Amino acid sequence: MLPFKLVYSDKYFLPIGQHVFRADKFRLIRERLLATKVADDSDFLSPEPAAESDVLLVHSPHYVNKLMEGALSAREELQMEIPYSPQVVDAFMLHTGGSILAAERALQDGICVNIGGGFHHAFPDHGEGFCMIHDFAVAIRAMQKRGRIRRAMTVDCDVHQGNGTAAIFANSARLANVLPSTSAPALAAPAEPAGARTSGNEVFTISLHQEHNYPFVKPASSIDVNLPDGCGDEEYLAWLDNAISSGLRQFDPEMICYVAGADPFQHDQLGGLNLTIAGLKRRDELVFRAARSRGIPVMTTYAGGYAINVEDTVSIHCNTVIAAAETCRTTPEGTGGEKLTA
Numbered sequence: 001m002l003p004f005k006l007v008y009s010d011k012y013f014l015p016i017g018q019h020v021f022r023a024d025k026f027r028l029i030r031e032r033l034l035a036t037k038v039a040d041d042s043d044f045l046s047p048e049p050a051a052e053s054d055v056l057l058v059h060s061p062h063y064v065n066k067l068m069e070g071a072l073s074a075r076e077e078l079q080m081e082i083p084y085s086p087q088v089v090d091a092f093m094l095h096t097g098g099s100i101l102a103a104e105r106a107l108q109d110g111i112c113v114n115i116g117g118g119f120h121h122a123f124p125d126h127g128e129g130f131c132m133i134h135d136f137a138v139a140i141r142a143m144q145k146r147g148r149i150r151r152a153m154t155v156d157c158d159v160h161q162g163n164g165t166a167a168i169f170a171n172s173a174r175l176a177n178v179l180p181s182t183s184a185p186a187l188a189a190p191a192e193p194a195g196a197r198t199s200g201n202e203v204f205t206i207s208l209h210q211e212h213n214y215p216f217v218k219p220a221s222s223i224d225v226n227l228p229d230g231c232g233d234e235e236y237l238a239w240l241d242n243a244i245s246s247g248l249r250q251f252d253p254e255m256i257c258y259v260a261g262a263d264p265f266q267h268d269q270l271g272g273l274n275l276t277i278a279g280l281k282r283r284d285e286l287v288f289r290a291a292r293s294r295g296i297p298v299m300t301t302y303a304g305g306y307a308i309n310v311e312d313t314v315s316i317h318c319n320t321v322i323a324a325a326e327t328c329r330t331t332p333e334g335t336g337g338e339k340l341t342a
């Protein structure tokens with residue numbers, strides 16, 4: 001039995017036909033976790049669909065209406081890059097409910113992994129890049145609305161920049177800090193504006209991504225790390241370490257949303273980085289250790305993963321659960337923030 005919960009539903013499957021996005025990966029991940037005895041049935045929680053009122057905390061009423069009525073234009077559907085159907089909307093609502101549940105459980109248990117979600121290319125008024133509803137932005141806003149947290153940090157390690165996340169939280173991510181895509185030096189701590197660590201309903205956004213890849217217009221995150229093509233494990237991990245350390249010097253989150261994309265993998269069809277499966281697991285460990293040692297709850301979503309061999313995508317995503325479990329065993333709980341009970 002795991003020291004935290006996994007959120008999953010068979011209805012996470014997206015009926016989008018033959019697609020580079022293998023919508024059966026969620027089921028395959030669950031099956032692998034069970035077959036390898038990393039998890040058992042009791043570790044899984046089943047989500048409810050998100051309430052429309054929660055989705056409206058992020059998305060415009062006009063856009064939500066179009067989704068519910070099936071009134072997207074041909075251009076809007078093209079931009080989404082997945083076919084529209086009411087069943088696809090239902091699946092996205094369920095992934096979003098899953099991320100809300102994962103946020104609640106992370107705040108309770110220290111860690112929770114949604115075996116889905118991570119739709120970071122959805123904007124308030126449109127979807128794009130396989131993303132219809134921004135599940136974890138909705139989860140953050142729902143936790144803020146319910147008074148569970150004020151400040152959250154997103155750590156997006158998908159190979160593609162989190163453009164929707166950056167756009168949604170642009171007004172609250174007050175510290176813009178674009179890192180150059182050169183070799184990885186130690187980052188100096190940027191000047192810290194008075195009150196930055198204590199004020200308001202803020203969300204600090206970090207994105208590590210391949211610079212020369214979709215999205216070609218990248219709205220500014222709080223910290224963007226534009227990685228060069230072919231970036232390998234060591235360079236990537238050095239940049240990630242720097243970005244998280246820098247972010248946590250500037251900002252004091254009550255929850256981290258970790259976007260554990262599998263597409264920085266060297267054999268990904270849509271990515272141009274060169275990370276190994278072992279390197280990606282070290283990435284996960286780095287994020288979980290950084291959070292746990294400071295006592296910051298982490299909710300995780302999965303986002304992309306388009307390896308030539310789907311079994312590699314499944315391995316990378318399963319390793320995220322293993323990394324979280326190992327971190328619980330090996331890393332002492334921090335004393336700041338909400339206590340980790342896992």
Ligand SMILES: [Zn+2]
Binds near residue numbers: 304
């Ligand atoms: Zn991606």
